Amino acid sequence: MKTQYFLYTPIQQSLKRGQDNLHKWFETGARILDLYDYPLKKLAKNIGKLSSLLISGKFGNYMEKNELLSAYFAFFFPQGYYRTFFVLEEILRLTNFEPEDNMIINDLGTGPGASIFAAYDIFKDYNPVITGIEKSKNALELAKNIAEKQRIKLNLFHGDFNKFELKGEIAILSSALSEQKNSLKIVEKIMESHRLLILIEPGWREGYEIIMKISDILKLHPILPCQGNVCKIRGKDWCHAALPFTLPDLTVRVNSLLSHKLKYIKFTYGVFSSKVSLKTKAPRIISPKIREKGKEIFIVCDGGEVYKIEKLKKQSIPDFDYASCCDLISFEGEIKGNAVRLKSMRLLK
Numbered sequence: 001m002k003t004q005y006f007l008y009t010p011i012q013q014s015l016k017r018g019q020d021n022l023h024k025w026f027e028t029g030a031r032i033l034d035l036y037d038y039p040l041k042k043l044a045k046n047i048g049k050l051s052s053l054l055i056s057g058k059f060g061n062y063m064e065k066n067e068l069l070s071a072y073f074a075f076f077f078p079q080g081y082y083r084t085f086f087v088l089e090e091i092l093r094l095t096n097f098e099p100e101d102n103m104i105i106n107d108l109g110t111g112p113g114a115s116i117f118a119a120y121d122i123f124k125d126y127n128p129v130i131t132g133i134e135k136s137k138n139a140l141e142l143a144k145n146i147a148e149k150q151r152i153k154l155n156l157f158h159g160d161f162n163k164f165e166l167k168g169e170i171a172i173l174s175s176a177l178s179e180q181k182n183s184l185k186i187v188e189k190i191m192e193s194h195r196l197l198i199l200i201e202p203g204w205r206e207g208y209e210i211i212m213k214i215s216d217i218l219k220l221h222p223i224l225p226c227q228g229n230v231c232k233i234r235g236k237d238w239c240h241a242a243l244p245f246t247l248p249d250l251t252v253r254v255n256s257l258l259s260h261k262l263k264y265i266k267f268t269y270g271v272f273s274s275k276v277s278l279k280t281k282a283p284r285i286i287s288p289k290i291r292e293k294g295k296e297i298f299i300v301c302d303g304g305e306v307y308k309i310e311k312l313k314k315q316s317i318p319d320f321d322y323a324s325c326c327d328l329i330s331f332e333g334e335i336k337g338n339a340v341r342l343k344s345m346r347l348l349k
């Protein structure tokens with residue numbers, strides 16, 4: 001039965017939980033912004049404009065413009081929410097990090113609140129103290145309105161996060177680091193005052209490079225997704241998660257009007273800590289499934305070494321069929337050309 005398999009792997013279960021939880025925040029924000037009555041073509045045009053601005057690196061204070069805030073919310077908010085949701089769930093699943101009551105979570109460059117709402121959904125049973133700092137009044141107002149309508153209490157501050165003295169368990173910088181001129185200094189300061197640092201950037205080469213460079217220069221301890229390894233694809237390629245998240249209907253509709261359609265949520269991330277460690281180390285799938293004539297392939301990172309594993313279409317390996325990017329696996333096989341031909345494979349749950 002299909003529905004059964006949809007929840008077969010930890011990643012699929014996480015995608016489903018993320019989708020279910022995102023709904024209330026997105027609906028509330030979309031109603032505040034009147035997005036359901038917004039002309040879809042205009043929204044798509046503004047998303048294009050915003051994407052070009054973000055890629056060009058000429059940031060300014062784009063969130064202050066209503067049309068760009070609406071475009072951000074419709075298209076990037078769901079992705080931002082699930083990126084943080086996924087990383088926090090992975091920390092809980094794969095490391096020895098134990099959440100504590102009233103722990104402090106600081107989100108720097110909050111925007112309309114994607115990461116703080118994800119953090120709330122994951123840790124709400126622990127009554128966390130969640131702080132978001134944002135330099136755009138417009139974006140912060142939207143985050144405040146959503147929180148108010150959902151009746152949750154968060155600490156939301158307007159201003160430049162460089163000017164705040166922050167301390168806590170977890171610090172999150174999601175799609176905010178690349179907008180900083182002094183990113184090294186910022187990360188150094190945060191590492192001194194937090195147990196865990198989460199850096200998330202879009203899944204393009206620049207996003208990967210900025211995280212890897214900071215990690216190298218500051219000699220940070222990466223625990224996820226790299227499991228403490230030296231990345232061997234650096235300089236040749238870049239590593240990113242690509243997850244088939246089901247977006248809200250409105251985002252799907254506007255996505256269909258865009259020239260570059262979003263198929264997967266793609267992002268690069270790094271979780272750093274010298275106090276928290278991994279419970280399991282195992283090969284990790286780092287690509288979506290690639291289909292070639294007569295066979296199916298995944299790219300795997302195994303202790304920093306990157307190679308392909310392949311299954312012939314006629315072979316039956318159920319765990320391979322249901323696996324997706326970011327799953328941890330164990331397998332047996334033999335080297336065939338530049339790949340490992342699988343004999344068996346198991347998903348680690």
Ligand SMILES: C[S@@+](CC[C@H](N)C(=O)[O-])C[C@H]1O[C@@H](n2cnc3c(N)ncnc32)[C@H](O)[C@@H]1O
Nearest residue numbers: 080109110111114134135159160161174175176
């Ligand atoms: C690309 S958005 C990401 C928003 C949110 N973290 C997310 O994942 O959806 C980056 C946000 O960081 C804010 N920002 C950038 N530099 C900042 C700073 N130094 N202090 C406060 N906010 C900042 C921007 O205004 C913008 O809202």
